[in-house]
Amino acid sequence: xxxxxxxxxxxxxxxxxxxxxxxxxxxxxxxxxxxxxxxxxxxxxxxxxxxxxxxxxxxxxxxxxxxxxxxxxxxxxxxxxxxxxxxxxxxxxxxxxxxxxxxxxxxxxxxxxxxxxxxxxxxxxxxxxxxxxxxxxxxxxxxxxxxxxxxxxxxxxxxxxxxxxxxxxxxxxxxxxxxxxxxxxxxxxxxxxxxxxxxxxxxxxxxxxxxxxxxxxxxxxxxxxxxxxxxxxxxxxxxxxxxxxxxxxxxxxxxxxxxxxxxxxxxxxxxxxxxxxxxxxxxxxxxxxxxxxxxxxxxxxxxxxx
Numbered sequence: 001x002x003x004x005x006x007x008x009x010x011x012x013x014x015x016x017x018x019x020x021x022x023x024x025x026x027x028x029x030x031x032x033x034x035x036x037x038x039x040x041x042x043x044x045x046x047x048x049x050x051x052x053x054x055x056x057x058x059x060x061x062x063x064x065x066x067x068x069x070x071x072x073x074x075x076x077x078x079x080x081x082x083x084x085x086x087x088x089x090x091x092x093x094x095x096x097x098x099x100x101x102x103x104x105x106x107x108x109x110x111x112x113x114x115x116x117x118x119x120x121x122x123x124x125x126x127x128x129x130x131x132x133x134x135x136x137x138x139x140x141x142x143x144x145x146x147x148x149x150x151x152x153x154x155x156x157x158x159x160x161x162x163x164x165x166x167x168x169x170x171x172x173x174x175x176x177x178x179x180x181x182x183x184x185x186x187x188x189x190x191x192x193x194x195x196x197x198x199x200x201x202x203x204x205x206x207x208x209x210x211x212x213x214x215x216x217x218x219x220x221x222x223x224x225x226x227x228x229x230x231x232x233x234x235x236x237x238x239x240x241x242x243x244x245x246x247x248x249x250x251x252x253x254x255x256x257x258x259x260x261x262x263x264x265x266x267x268x269x270x271x272x273x274x275x276x277x278x279x280x281x282x283x284x285x286x287x288x289x290x291x292x293x294x295x296x297x298x299x300x301x302x303x304x305x306x
Contacts, residue, residue, distance in 0.1 A: 081106030103130025162217030184304035
């Protein structure tokens with residue numbers, strides 16, 4: 001008995017499945033058997049052709065999705081915080097989504113000749129939905145930060161904006177903002193449900209500035225009455241804002257780095273030159289963790305220059 005091999009390519013796996021369809025010769029099987037097998041073979045061939053057509057369509061749709069995500073990633077790069085030297089303050093930054101696009105963003109923008117705004121934000125979820133929400137919140141946050149209103153009002157406005165526009169029990173975001181004066185000697189901090197800001201003095205364990213307000217976008221009264229912390233800075237003091245993608249990483253034993261682990265890495269790197277500090281922190285995290293980042297990551301490091 002001869003066999004006809006039908007090859008169907010498996011999309012995305014670079015493998016093949018071989019379906020063997022028997023072809024009968026007259027006289028080997030009875031007429032009824034041969035007819036049944038011929039009908040079965042024709043049915044299999046038709047189904048395989050349908051699968052081949054579906055595979056082609058799926059490849060086209062996947063390519064279209066990839067192209068759209070590539071465009072979205074290029075757009076989202078505009079939301080990444082940018083390094084800057086401004087007055088007696090210099091800022092270094094790092095941002096990396098867990099997927100092609102993500103829900104983290106950062107802002108580094110001068111308000112006027114006297115103030116510099118720093119902000120990091122982490123939207124719940126991952127991927128496309130988080131990225132779309134982050135883009136709207138970014139635009140809103142950037143606009144309000146540049147008006148010069150107090151940081152308390154910025155957080156309250158973002159909370160109202162999220163409640164009005166998203167209105168979902170599963171949606172929320174966290175934020176941490178710092179406003180520095182041009183001398184680099186005074187800072188105002190306000191956080192909402194976000195990991196604590198770190199105030200870093202060379203060689204010392206960083207001081208944690210805890211967020212006083214709750215996460216935004218879920219509750220009407222998320223922002224407390226006194227959400228702001230003000231502090232004077234000394235020359236060479238550094239400030240670190242970050243999202244929890246940095247701290248929520250695990251080693252091979254399943255232990256999470258956490259805020260305390262990040263504190264230790266920051267202290268170890270605090271005596272390095274400013275431009276080397278952020279890469280050194282990220283290198284320590286990469287060595288410590290198992291596998292790549294599984295959450296979006298954003299860091300903003302600032303220094304009060306002498």
